Amino acid sequence: MKYIPKYLFTLLLYLAIVSSCAEKQDFDQLDNLDVIPTAEASLLYIEAPERIINQVTGTNFYSQTFNFDAFSEEFFADNILDGIVTYEVENTTSKPLDITFEFLDDAGNSLDSENFIVNAAPTAIIQREIAYGPAGRSLDIIRNTSAIRVSAINLGDNTSVSSLPNPSVYLRSSAKFRLRLK
């Protein structure tokens, strides 16, 4: 009888170690794991005071092409699923403006464009969201973009000045994209 505890104990330890087992695990599930974060950041900000607009003769007071490699980076281009580009235009000058954003490829070809006609101040802020991906415009536009061109046309005169403080036109933009990391 006195040997029962030690045999029981030894048996228990033996059984615990030898008979240890694991329920069926399915490590292939890892293949179905989706890691798809949504990244968001500002894209481009342009600020042009009214006095600069007035100084330029002609109506096309501003046009510039910017190198923009963020979208064509291999990691981004390979993993993008869809996204939204948000534009915001605020005009506190005394003249109506015609502003165009264009996405350009390596050769300078226009892939996509967005046009804004904004009234003279006081005017509400214009905000527009453009979707890319299955529910929007082609993702290839984003993937192949390597430059952005911004053009602004003065639809008013070159003399008037807004009574608002520091009259300017502000172009703001941001992007929100879903990326498949796995």
Add this chain to the structure above:
Amino acid sequence: MKNLLILYIMLFWGYMTLHGQNKEVLYDFIEIPQALLLNPGMNASYNWYAGVPLISGIYAQGATSGLTVNDIFAADGLDINQKVRDRALYALSKRDEVNGIFQIDILNGGFRGRKDPSNFYSFGMYVEGYAQNYWPEDLAILAYEGNADRLDQRFDLNDLNASGQVINVLHFGINRQLKNNLTVGARIKLYSGILDINSTGNKGYFVTSEGQNNLLRSTLDADVRFRSSGLDALINANDNGESLSGLFTKRGFFGGDPGLGFDVGVTYNLNEQLVLTGSLLDIGLLYHTSDVLNYTLKGNASLEGVEIILPDALSDPNADFWQELVDEIEELIPFEENDKNYVTLRPIKFYSSIRYNFGKQGEPKQSCDCDYQNDSDFRNLYYLNSVGGQLYAINRPRGPQFAFTAFYQRRFGDVLALKATYTVDKFTASNIGLGMSLQAGPVNFYIMADNILSYGNIADSNLASFQLGLNIISWDGN
């Protein structure tokens, strides 16, 4: 008694720098010589012992808090993405961790001094490795969900906290019975670092907030580092025509990073049956000097995309605003590589216990005339039973961790000793451990495991460890 109290206070304060793994079943299991590695001041009653090379002590442990393999990979038909969200992403915190440790005795032996038999000397060599990683809570959310629609939410870079180390340890210890009721011990350790990687003590954050000019403002404030020693050689071993075993041997035998450490321990018999013990292990450091490769990311930058403010921007019609932005970020937050030597503190462990012995099984065995054996050394062995409690504490990068253990030990003559433990710690509150020491003549075999209730489904266990070994022990006079 006053000195003992001071020693205990010192030991307890010592835990403040602790970091390591608990071997609660082996601790103070005086029938097993490897217990000397956990308390060099243990009552050692052997005259000599020799561990069988490579198999005198084999130990492995894996632990996770908050999540098990089964939680994610069980074949339960649930969507793994939902399981990851519910059980990891939004369930774990930055205090949760996963770690693993192994230790293999290469050589281990001990002998009693001829001139002064109250001294017992032990020596040996073992390889030890560990890896730990805290759940990077904020960074996991950032990687899995992204920063969109999380305005002003800071993603803490301190959540990146991982380390791992493989070292070879050459040790020599002295155990001395100062009085009938007091045994102290110390051990010196020479480390040879084989591999070290760590990214700890990181600071900073990433946040997206409302922009001042543009719609959004992204800010990165980073002081992040990754340090390694031996990693580059390991990765390029094949290219360098070197075998992994050759590399490990070279670096393990003092061709790696040098280090020095100490263990101290004490056993004090309050009376015939009540025993206090305590130890501090691995008080030491490694100086990483060989094959060092470090990376740092340090600085602060806020950006709102490409910014063009007229008329200043018109001054250079050929300006590449995008490249200027990239260059500015790289200048403000440089990602740099260096090979500066660095120091890591060894994981220090603190053990203490109180044990009550009862149920005599006869008079103490006296195999020689040495009076050092008359009292404390054999006192424990001629009691059939012991019960008591143990405290284990470690200081991890996220703060101290404790483990409380209650144990019962039963001896059956000189042949068999069994120990059962119940431990509560951050990993589990249902940790029952069992250990056995079998003495067949001079041959000693021991085996132990903890958290045995989880062995029914090891994949659903937060903690599992085992240890076994084979020794030759002589209880006769040398």
